Amino acid sequence: MTPFLSPLGPSALRDAGIPAPWSFGMADRVRFGEIDALNHVNNVAYLRWYETLRVNYLNEYGIYTLAGENPKFVVKSVGLDYKAEVKRDTSYINVTRTVSMRNTSWRMEYATFVDGKITTTGDCVAVLLNQDNTKRSLPDALRQTFVTRDGAEQL
Amino acid sequence: MTPFLSPLGPSALRDAGIPAPWSFGMADRVRFGEIDALNHVNNVAYLRWYETLRVNYLNEYGIYTLAGENPKFVVKSVGLDYKAEVKRDTSYINVTRTVSMRNTSWRMEYATFVDGKITTTGDCVAVLLNQDNTKRSLPDALRQTFVTRDGAEQL
Amino acid sequence: MTPFLSPLGPSALRDAGIPAPWSFGMADRVRFGEIDALNHVNNVAYLRWYETLRVNYLNEYGIYTLAGENPKFVVKSVGLDYKAEVKRDTSYINVTRTVSMRNTSWRMEYATFVDGKITTTGDCVAVLLNQDNTKRSLPDALRQTFVTRDGAEQL
Amino acid sequence: MTPFLSPLGPSALRDAGIPAPWSFGMADRVRFGEIDALNHVNNVAYLRWYETLRVNYLNEYGIYTLAGENPKFVVKSVGLDYKAEVKRDTSYINVTRTVSMRNTSWRMEYATFVDGKITTTGDCVAVLLNQDNTKRSLPDALRQTFVTRDGAEQL
Numbered sequence: 358m359t360p361f362l363s364p365l366g367p368s369a370l371r372d373a374g375i376p377a378p379w380s381f382g383m384a385d386r387v388r389f390g391e392i393d394a395l396n397h398v399n400n401v402a403y404l405r406w407y408e409t410l411r412v413n414y415l416n417e418y419g420i421y422t423l424a425g426e427n428p429k430f431v432v433k434s435v436g437l438d439y440k441a442e443v444k445r446d447t448s449y450i451n452v453t454r455t456v457s458m459r460n461t462s463w464r465m466e467y468a469t470f471v472d473g474k475i476t477t478t479g480d481c482v483a484v485l486l487n488q489d490n491t492k493r494s495l496p497d498a499l500r501q502t503f504v505t506r507d508g509a510e511q512l
Numbered sequence: 513m514t515p516f517l518s519p520l521g522p523s524a525l526r527d528a529g530i531p532a533p534w535s536f537g538m539a540d541r542v543r544f545g546e547i548d549a550l551n552h553v554n555n556v557a558y559l560r561w562y563e564t565l566r567v568n569y570l571n572e573y574g575i576y577t578l579a580g581e582n583p584k585f586v587v588k589s590v591g592l593d594y595k596a597e598v599k600r601d602t603s604y605i606n607v608t609r610t611v612s613m614r615n616t617s618w619r620m621e622y623a624t625f626v627d628g629k630i631t632t633t634g635d636c637v638a639v640l641l642n643q644d645n646t647k648r649s650l651p652d653a654l655r656q657t658f659v660t661r662d663g664a665e666q667l
Numbered sequence: 668m669t670p671f672l673s674p675l676g677p678s679a680l681r682d683a684g685i686p687a688p689w690s691f692g693m694a695d696r697v698r699f700g701e702i703d704a705l706n707h708v709n710n711v712a713y714l715r716w717y718e719t720l721r722v723n724y725l726n727e728y729g730i731y732t733l734a735g736e737n738p739k740f741v742v743k744s745v746g747l748d749y750k751a752e753v754k755r756d757t758s759y760i761n762v763t764r765t766v767s768m769r770n771t772s773w774r775m776e777y778a779t780f781v782d783g784k785i786t787t788t789g790d791c792v793a794v795l796l797n798q799d800n801t802k803r804s805l806p807d808a809l810r811q812t813f814v815t816r817d818g819a820e821q822l
Numbered sequence: 823m824t825p826f827l828s829p830l831g832p833s834a835l836r837d838a839g840i841p842a843p844w845s846f847g848m849a850d851r852v853r854f855g856e857i858d859a860l861n862h863v864n865n866v867a868y869l870r871w872y873e874t875l876r877v878n879y880l881n882e883y884g885i886y887t888l889a890g891e892n893p894k895f896v897v898k899s900v901g902l903d904y905k906a907e908v909k910r911d912t913s914y915i916n917v918t919r920t921v922s923m924r925n926t927s928w929r930m931e932y933a934t935f936v937d938g939k940i941t942t943t944g945d946c947v948a949v950l951l952n953q954d955n956t957k958r959s960l961p962d963a964l965r966q967t968f969v970t971r972d973g974a975e976q977l
């Protein structure tokens with residue numbers, strides 16, 4: 358088996374020094390193309406990282422299946438808070454969890470850890486749509502997954 | 513003269529149907545590489561657009577010069593709110609203005625207009641640093657520029 | 668009318684000091700996000716530029732229409748030759764033309780001009796496919812467009 | 823230890839079904855942001871992949887150290903040949919090796935393997951420079967590394 362980049366669950370995250378309640382993560386190393394003229398990871402790169410993380414998370418939790426037939430997921434809003442710069446070749450772990458749900462949307466939080474310290478945090482609100490862009494209520498089994506695995510709160 | 517992509521000031525923005533107090537903009541057309549698998553402009557592309565817009569704005573307002581010797585500008589936080597999707601080849605105008613200032617930082621707002629309607633909004637807090645990453649107070653002439661041109665408020 | 672980034676035809680290119688037989692171009696300015704850790708335009712950015720240029724060219728020449736029902740265009744190969752680095756905020760003009768055609772494919776050449784000098788050249792072979800990825804012969808009207816506008820050679 | 827994405831040497835590559843003389847590789851999975859409007863990996867993404875691969879390769883082979891004081895590496899030319907499209911979430915292995923050297927430059931070849939089959943190949947010529955952009959001859963120890971590890975030919 359080739360060592361593909363694997364998602365990290367709660368116990369792997371704890372082993373890496375990342376505290377509860379973070380429940381899902383991906384480790385990687387900063388790439389040359391993510392560095393900008395200021396010689397640190399460009400602001401925009403984090404949003405790309407968190408997109409990749411979110412898609413991996415949704416895949417791994419089975420959300421694409423639990424969402425019913427032909428679901429469409431869109432991002433309603435995102436926020437990023439940059440606390441410390443990250444340099445070339447640095448190893449990091451990006452983590453996420455779903456913190457709350459409404460009728461058709463849910464809120465995820467993100468963080469980037471370098472050597473056990475948070476360098477950037479973020480959040481997003483994602484919405485479940487039908488293919489015609491009308492909203493779809495989150496199915497119960499999908500809600501239950503967010504509650505059981507992440508301790509998400511129903512608002 | 514070749515028709516380079518020129519910044520739009522207040523009167524050009526009003527001509528294009530964009531209301532006050534938006535004071536600076538750039539028009540462009542959606543590029544193939546900005547479209548994702550959902551056939552609309554990818555969420556991340558907006559953050560890249562607003563980065564380009566912010567750098568053009570800072571250049572045009574002379575902020576790099578007004579900031580004193582060897583300034584360093586970093587983004588402290590960003591937020592994006594996606595209101596409507598934008599499709600391939602669509603023409604748009606991205607606008608920005610500085611709304612408020614603190615001692616070493618200032619807050620900018622962004623919007624994307626398509627056919628006179630806002631499809632996405634955003635904001636960021638930028639910080640002025642010295643090259644050693646210590647904070648630097650915004651010089652008076654820099655503050656005055658934000659006040660005069662954008663009506664920015666001192667907090 | 669807002670000053671969108673407009674394609675440049677032969678006479679606009681000649682006015683800008685770009686020699687025949689270049690027949691189509693787009694002017695722009697280097698963006699912050701295109702600069703890498705070496706403080707010049709990143710190698711990869713050129714391929715993105717030429718993709719944008721190619722799509723604009725195909726649109727402007729009416730190739731998407733001339734290609735028949737539901738065409739699919741894919742790139743078979745690309746090459747890039749970097750002759751001089753380009754720095755932040757530099758104004759440039761990217762140009763292209765179709766130089767030759769085969770049964771189902773055609774070859775385009777690219778160049779980036781800065782102050783009348785070429786800094787990078789490139790080329791690509793593009794292929795016309797049906798939606799099921801089988802090849803489709805280039806329709807006569809499409810060939811004629813490449814011959815008339817660009818002097819393309821039938822191989 | 824967290825499972826960072828590790829480089830693959832010759833024996834790991836052979837285990838993954840990748841034949842000699844490929845000597846260095848990185849496995850990964852296609853990311854959402856690499857998919858374009860045609861629902862396959864965008865042409866440009868491969869050039870980004872090979873950039874990341876090249877930097878990892880140079881790091882791992884110690885080339886940045888063997889190149890002498892303050893070396894500067896630039897890419898002189900690249901080529902890409904797309905043989906088959908790659909879809910979302912696909913696992914792949916990118917491989918590279920140095921095939922030949924001249925006085926101040928060397929030539930690398932790239933390939934992307936999916937399920938043991940090549941989907942894209944590429945190559946690049948890289949040049950060793952001093953910080954003032956004058957050329958620097960490849961030091962003997964650097965040449966020896968390319969010969970010993972990759973069987974590179976001196977031209």
